[in-house]
Amino acid sequence: MKRTRKSVPQFAVVRSLKKLGADIHSARLRRRIPADILAERALISRSTLHKIEKGNVGVSMGNYASVLFGLGLGTPFADLADIVNDPHGQMIDENNLPKRIRKTS
Secondary structure, eight states: OOOOOOOOOOHHHHHHHHHHHHHHHHHHHHTTOOHHHHHHHTTSOHHHHHHHHHTOTTSOHHHHHHHHHHTTOOOTTTTTTOGGGOHHHHHHHHHTSOSOOOOOO
């Protein structure tokens, strides 16, 4: 069996998750919510919450979303890749529009 190297996330991804984790930690403290209460709201363990607050890249996106929801921040991932927020995708989509449309009989 061929051995593969563990993939390492790009630096920008790591930096982004570390900032998100720090922001989640600050939001929890501002709301004066104990870690065990937020973990219970998000249906995760305290250790997973701790990993999230450290920006661990191995934690699932669903857990990050559950914690944000548990903080009362809604569901920010819902519209993240929506075409409304994707000007590059809109440009590609517009370039692929047909030049003309023929009436079908």
